[in-house]
Amino acid sequence: MGENQISQILIIGAGSMGILTGYHLSLAGADVTFLIRPHRAKALDNPQILYCYDDNQLKEFKHYNYITDPLLIRGSNYDYIIITLDGASLRNKTGLDLVKTIGNAARGTDTKIVLGTILFDVRVWFLQVSGLADEQVTGGHLDIHAYSTKAVTLPLEAPTDPKLIEKADFAYTDKLDDGFTVDDSSPTVANGFAKIFNASGISRCAVKPALECAVAINPMFPIFAACELMDWPKFKDIGDQKLWSLIVASVKEIQELDIHGQLGKELARTTTEAGLATSLAAWEKHMLPLNLQAFNRFHHSEKLRAQGREHLQACLSKGAAEEKPMSALKDLLRRVQEHEMTTA
Incomplete structure (x- = not known):
């Protein structure tokens, strides 16, 4: 990827982690695409409205694309693929097929993977199933606390505005020092992703030792x-x-x-x-x-x-x-x- 080239990023999943990660990468100037299940397409046809606890305001996230067919990953030459599925979803039959598809698409390319699934020794498992090179994959997680307002209603503490939350698809707070963390399992992947994320100017991605994260x-x-x-x-x-x-x-x-x-x-x-x-x-x-x-x-x-x-x-x-x-x-x-x- 050239110095001034727009980063092409595919995010697997459009739940709270996927949407908030995509929002910040979009602010950083990246070209964001989501891989979603077909039933999620209707929701993503509209801009995603985000409520921020930190400033009590709504944000609009609309600069993204989406695909519903995993086979379209092949030949797309994404710079980064960010996996936001939970451990159970990643390791079931559908998830297993998806990991193999990602492996086939990214093997032998410059595509880098940020594995955002929290599960014991998940990176070792992912490398074995995908067949990708060790230096292509690093672990990561979203430190921004985010949730779907359609899935749960949380008790409100002042000065939260309930009327604004009702209008939002997701709510979040970025109160920790880092909004995203990547480990140094692959320093090239970690440092490259952090550089892109940090260009958002409103949140920060930290690179930490893998042992420290675990x-x-x-x-x-x-x-x-x-x-x-x-x-x-x-x-x-x-x-x-x-x-x-x-x-x-x-x-x-x-x-x-x-x-x-x-x-x-x-x-x-x-x-x-x-x-x-x-x-x-x-x-x-x-x-x-x-x-x-x-x-x-x-x-x-x-x-x-x-x-x-x-x-x-x-x-x-x-x-x-x-x-x-x-x-x-x-x-x-x-x-x-x-x-x-x-x-x-």
């Missing part, structure tokens, strides 16, 4: 699973000390997995019940006026529950392979499974 994300899943048991209290109000002790023990077990290296072991030594509670409460306060736990309830208990369960099971399997007892995580998963049976 050890930050993987231990979060016991927290979300346990919050489901407690019916999603606000972090500042979590009062079940016995269960909280189990959560923190599960977090430390995941941090200590060999895959997280020395960094994980150091974090496990410094992770305490009080310290983790304080950091989560601070995160919750920082995200206002977005109601963080209501958002997490929708995102991790309803929308992506299957992915979360699979992620925790993968952590258990990794621990077993390393001959670690993982007793706290086993107990937590048992409680979650019992809870699901009683509430089904």
Whole structure:
């Protein structure tokens, strides 16, 4: 891609991650195309209206194209393909066929992949199935908290404007330091994507070590699973000390997995019940006026529950392979499974 050439970017999926990523890339001057399922075409025929919690205003996202046939990826010579599907969708039969199609289209080309699926060791699996070169694929995730306003109605905190939210297709907040993060599994892919994203001028893409990303994300899943048991209290109000002790023990077990290296072991030594509670409460306060736990309830208990369960099971399997007892995580998963049976 030449210095002044417009970046051609294909985004797989037009959910909240896909739309908000596409919006910022469009502001950066990229030519954005979505690959969507046919039933989503009607919605994308109209501009996407986005409500921003940060300035209490609506944004219009209309500079994009879409395709509905995965076979059209072949021969299109995209500079980047951004995959925004969740782990369960990426690994089912349809997703598996799509990964193979992407592999056939991108193999031997300059097309680069940002794999935005959060799942244990998903990049290794993706490389095996797609047959793409290691240097073509890096991991990434959206740090902007976004959701479909048609899928869920969150409790409102002042100064959120409910009338504006009613007009929006998606709502979001970009309150963290970074709006998007890519890991350095492939520095060329990561640095190139960050340069494009950062040209939006309103959000930032960070490039971080892959190990740092893994050890930050993987231990979060016991927290979300346990919050489901407690019916999603606000972090500042979590009062079940016995269960909280189990959560923190599960977090430390995941941090200590060999895959997280020395960094994980150091974090496990410094992770305490009080310290983790304080950091989560601070995160919750920082995200206002977005109601963080209501958002997490929708995102991790309803929308992506299957992915979360699979992620925790993968952590258990990794621990077993390393001959670690993982007793706290086993107990937590048992409680979650019992809870699901009683509430089904």
